[in-house]
Amino acid sequence: MRHFDLIVIGSGSGNSIVDDRFADWDVALIDDGPRFGGTCLNYGCIPTKMFVLPADILRAPEAGAPLGVFAPQPSADWAVVRDRIFGRIDPISTGGEMWRAEAANVTLYRDTARFTGEGTLEVSGETITADRIVIAAGSRCTSPASIAGLDEAWASQRVHNSDTVMRIDELPERLIILGAGFIAAEFAHVFSAFGSHVTVVARSGAMLRREDAEISRRYTAAAARHVDLRLGHSTDRVEADADRVRVHTTDNGGVQHVLEGDLLLVATGRRPNSDRLAVTVGGIEVDPLGFVVVDAQQRTSVEGVWAVGDVSNPSMLKHAANHEARIVQHNLLHPDDPRENTLAPLPHAVFGHPQVAAAGLTEAEARAAGHDIAVAVQEYGSTAYGWALEDTESCVKLIADKQTKQVLGAHIIGPQASSLIQPLVQGMSTGVDVPTMARGQYWIHPALTEVVENALLSLGLEA
Numbered sequence: 491m492r493h494f495d496l497i498v499i500g501s502g503s504g505n506s507i508v509d510d511r512f513a514d515w516d517v518a519l520i521d522d523g524p525r526f527g528g529t530c531l532n533y534g535c536i537p538t539k540m541f542v543l544p545a546d547i548l549r550a551p552e553a554g555a556p557l558g559v560f561a562p563q564p565s566a567d568w569a570v571v572r573d574r575i576f577g578r579i580d581p582i583s584t585g586g587e588m589w590r591a592e593a594a595n596v597t598l599y600r601d602t603a604r605f606t607g608e609g610t611l612e613v614s615g616e617t618i619t620a621d622r623i624v625i626a627a628g629s630r631c632t633s634p635a636s637i638a639g640l641d642e643a644w645a646s647q648r649v650h651n652s653d654t655v656m657r658i659d660e661l662p663e664r665l666i667i668l669g670a671g672f673i674a675a676e677f678a679h680v681f682s683a684f685g686s687h688v689t690v691v692a693r694s695g696a697m698l699r700r701e702d703a704e705i706s707r708r709y710t711a712a713a714a715r716h717v718d719l720r721l722g723h724s725t726d727r728v729e730a731d732a733d734r735v736r737v738h739t740t741d742n743g744g745v746q747h748v749l750e751g752d753l754l755l756v757a758t759g760r761r762p763n764s765d766r767l768a769v770t771v772g773g774i775e776v777d778p779l780g781f782v783v784v785d786a787q788q789r790t791s792v793e794g795v796w797a798v799g800d801v802s803n804p805s806m807l808k809h810a811a812n813h814e815a816r817i818v819q820h821n822l823l824h825p826d827d828p829r830e831n832t833l834a835p836l837p838h839a840v841f842g843h844p845q846v847a848a849a850g851l852t853e854a855e856a857r858a859a860g861h862d863i864a865v866a867v868q869e870y871g872s873t874a875y876g877w878a879l880e881d882t883e884s885c886v887k888l889i890a891d892k893q894t895k896q897v898l899g900a901h902i903i904g905p906q907a908s909s910l911i912q913p914l915v916q917g918m919s920t921g922v923d924v925p926t927m928a929r930g931q932y933w934i935h936p937a938l939t940e941v942v943e944n945a946l947l948s949l950g951l952e953a
């Protein structure tokens with residue numbers, strides 16, 4: 491049995507906790523992933539966005555044509571793009587692992603850890619304990635067990651998830667995507683822009699259906715121009731062999747379909763890794779979906795055990811995991827002056843085509859919560875930069891409380907949505923009301939941010 495000052499499970503956000511200030515702590519860092527550094531670096535945010543940028547460039551002629559710019563359609567070499575991306579990322583992962591392996595105060599375990607009791611873990615055949623434990627074990631892709639044949643189809647190498655699809659050798663001619671959430675939207679954009687025929691199979695009647703209804707409706711309409719969108723299809727069965735994959739679906743009219751592709755991407759959500767770590771054996775409370783329950787200080791139900799990131803936060807977003815890691819880092823170093831996680835709202839962006847970004851409540855959520863609301867939908871096309879873009883489908887939608895004049899929800903679909911949302915997030919986070927946000931600063935003319943300014947003014951809440 492070996493005792494440490496601190497055990498951290500997970501080399502993603504968990505790895506960032508252990509900095510120079512822990513130089514005199516005896517630390518165990520544990521990760522069983524094939525690549526060191528966690529999901530964001532190796533399989534998530536970073537490589538996906540490095541594929542999205544070339545995809546955006548490939549769509550440039552589409553954006554140019556309404557402006558009178560008739561550029562020839564560029565093409566991309568999948569293998570060149572892939573190798574550039576992983577040629578940058580893989581050395582960062584390898585370098586990070588070597589650096590940790592050589593650190594005098596850190597013992598790096600590259601194996602699966604499991605709780606064997608309260609405060610006790612087993613890893614690589616060794617029993618280890620610690621004064622403090624941080625669970626940063628993340629989440630993993632799911633594969634619906636209810637779909638007949640899907641479990642067996644993985645062996646064909648024609649079925650992928652987001653962990654594997656970015657490293658494939660060649661662009662599939664026909665890609666079928668199961669699911670219509672974040673991952674489906676981003677990969678549908680990437681593969682269709684690169685030239686694959688993409689079919690998206692969605693159970694419900696819309697893509698990104700957790701977004702505000704206006705945004706989901708607009709996104710679904712835009713996506714349908716680039717992909718074969720099968721809405722309201724339940725997937726009954728999957729078959730795959732050396733040549734192709736077949737997805738058997740039934741639409742909401744009861745008609746059966748057989749979709750054929752070269753690859754199937756399963757993008758049906760992720761679940762927390764609490765089970766792989768057997769956290770309940772360690773006495774740690776989880777919710778019905780398996781997320782570790784934490785308080786505002788990121789403490790679990792067991793004294794001396796914290797959790798951060800996807801394993802405990804259902805939003806499963808990297809900026810949330812990063813902030814939580816900073817909270818835990820502080821609380822480990824300053825137990826007499828602990829901090830709480832009070833940041834709100836938590837924004838997100840989907841880097842599809844078009845981009846989507848949001849923070850706070852949807853209109854339906856605001857109404858359900860009983861707020862007396864003002865709603866504004868401001869078209870990009872109502873501003874000078876929108877004229878320059880010749881935009882007809884992008885908008886900023888704001889929901890504000892008429893009494894407090896605070897923005898309750900901000901939703902953007904269109905070019906630069908992931909950046910345009912930030913002044914609204916800042917205002918919402920710091921409690922700035924609508925009149926102050928709109929008129930308490932200059933808005934650069936004729937920048938695209940004027941659509942945000944005009945949306946604020948359209949709420950009709952000025953002093």
Ligand SMILES: Cc1cc2nc3c(=O)[nH]c(=O)nc-3n(C[C@H](O)[C@H](O)[C@H](O)COP(=O)(O)OP(=O)(O)OC[C@H]3O[C@@H](n4cnc5c(N)ncnc54)[C@H](O)[C@@H]3O)c2cc1C
Pocket residue numbers: 499500501502503504520521522523524527528529530531533534535536538539601602603604626627628629652673763766767798799800801806807808809810811
């Ligand atoms: C395709 C994709 C795109 C994404 N894009 C974005 C984006 O644009 N923006 C955004 O904010 N978020 C994005 N995310 C989400 C983001 O990647 C995650 O929220 C974030 O990486 C979670 O970090 P984490 O530290 O909680 O877990 P991770 O980074 O997943 O780290 C957990 C580590 O723990 C290890 N582990 C798990 N169980 C054990 C065990 N029992 N023993 C030992 N080791 C274990 C795992 O191998 C893993 O390496 C994306 C995710 C995906 C899949």
Ligand SMILES: NC(=O)c1ccc[n+]([C@@H]2O[C@H](COP(=O)([O-])OP(=O)(O)OC[C@H]3O[C@@H](n4cnc5c(N)ncnc54)[C@H](O)[C@@H]3O)[C@@H](O)[C@H]2O)c1
Pocket residue numbers: 634636668669670671672673674676692693694725757758759760805806807838839840841
């Ligand atoms: N830009 C970003 O921030 C970003 C990008 C990608 C992923 N992520 C993170 O990763 C998480 C996982 O992404 P995701 O797209 O896999 O999940 P998601 O929850 O966004 O979407 C899952 C989709 O799968 C569908 N689905 C679920 N079970 C199904 C079944 N049995 N049959 C058919 N369809 C089914 C759902 O209806 C939904 O459309 C996200 O929640 C997000 O937190 C973030």
